Amino acid sequence: MAKAKTAYVCNECGSEHSKWQGQCTDCGAWNSLSEIALSSAKTATTLRRSGYAGDATMPRVLSLVDVAQSIDERTSIGIGELDRVLGGGLVAGSVVLIGGDPGIGKSTLLLQMLGALGQRLNGLYVTGEESLAQVATRAQRLGLPLAPLRALAETCVERILDQATAHKPHVLIIDSIQTIWTEQLTAAPGSVSQVRESAAKLTRFAKESGVSVFLVGHVTKEGGIAGPRVLEHMVDAVLYFEGESGSRFRVLRAFKNRFGAVNELGVFAMSEKGLREVPNPSAIFLSAHAGPTPGSAIMVTREGTRPLLVEVQALVDQSPLANPRRVALGLEQNRLAMLLAVLHRHGGAAVYDQDVFVNVVGGIRVQETAADLPILFAILSSFRDRPLPDKLVAFGEVGLSGEIRPVPNGEERLKEAATHGFLKAVVPKANVQKKTRIGEMEIVGVERLSDALGAIL
Ligand code: TYD
Ligand code: MG
DSSP states (O other): OOOOEEEEEETTTOOEESSOOSBOTTTOOBSOEEEEEEOOHHHHHHHHHTTOSOGGGSOOOOOHHHHHHHHHOEEOOSOHHHHHHHTSSEETTOEEEEEEOTTSSHHHHHHHHHHHHTTTSOEEEEESSSOHHHHHHHHHHTTOOSTTOOEEEOOBHHHHHHHHHHHOOSEEEEEOGGGOBOTTOOSOTTSHHHHHHHHHHHHHHHHHHOOEEEEEEOBOTTSSBSSOTHHHHHSSEEEEEEOOTTOSEEEEEEEEETTSOTTOEEEEEEETTEEEEOSOOTTTBSOOOSSOOTTEEEEEEOOTTSOEEEEEEEEEEEOSSSSOOEEEESSOHHHHHHHHHHHHHHHOOOOTTEEEEEEEGGGOOOOOGGGHHHHHHHHHHHHHTOOOOTTEEEOOEEOTTSBEEOOTTHHHHHHHHHHTTOOEEEEEGGGOOSOOEETTEEEEEESBHHHHHHHHO
């Protein structure tokens, strides 16, 4: 048998190096390389080419029509919001990584998924963190039928795969991938090489057997899934569970999905009986103010495939510091810096000596540029200490030269706002097709930031 080959993989960017070195030459991170064992894929290929391996292992040439048909077969889980985020249901042989802060509800959701699949599909819940008794207690508390639920407390990937091969589940849940290790490596469980190699084995198993595998992943302080970036490349879908600790609402977001739309959102509420779906989440991210409040603006974002009304709050205050603070929660820091510069140059509001805090209500992340205009409204409203007009909604991308650019699906966003009783919408001119009103709602199309600020004064 040939000597086992090893390589060094960077924990930060996932690039592979043949030698150990102090700094990753690809991303520049220091002390980020760890050793991994390479399985000898080459030998297998050589054997196959020379005709030693049987026909069963020979890859076949297929027409994509046949392939597409098999992909289309999706199983509805029975939890609508989860089906939505997955792109329409469970795909056989797919690998889904679910990340999120501890206690957000990852284990609960997956157990509920097995419960919902119930008699239709066999599941196997592998727990590496909790005891079987804890899993059973939770299932009982969730009111799930216990008989069809199968669980296994095990952390060695080889033994897990043996059990999975014997029990032939349709769905295999690994909670969590950071506790799993392979006999092939001597590194400690949880180390990058163990996580990567175990995930690779599970992925291979999923593809070969057609079992759908769900991996639970821990999240680092920076918000990424702990372990090498390669985990994200290996799997078919990466879902993040987000939510504020104080709020009972939880948002499941598709960060990557080979079978559906990215940024698709599923909304849940945590209750005594586990996670409940919120099928019409449009207005839950609005906080309940008694009346108009300075520093609060409502936007219509369209993350995924449906519009959501979300409140953004800003606090602008005289800074005692030489470098005033700019803090953005739920949106990108650099975007905020850019918007403040545009506000100064094209909106005539000098906020360079002010601390600026911006927060998106409900703990959700907004990545769309359509949030630009409402963010600036919230900032200006706090800066001037004047509330925005009552029942005002806005969306639109703000360019560096102060122009307001259109965003996709303007019509749909406007309709959603009108349905929720908003009375005025300030939106990019190019998003308004002649219409100046929908029902009670007046629509103001603007081309420049100065027009937009004029419209709210
Ligand atoms: P859990 O699924 O264990 O989170 P994770 O696996 O992401 O770490 O979530 C546990 C949290 O959810 C815990 O704080 C208790 C709460 N919870 C409820 O409020 N109701 C319930 O029915 C369950 C099962 C948990
Ligand atoms: Mg858990």
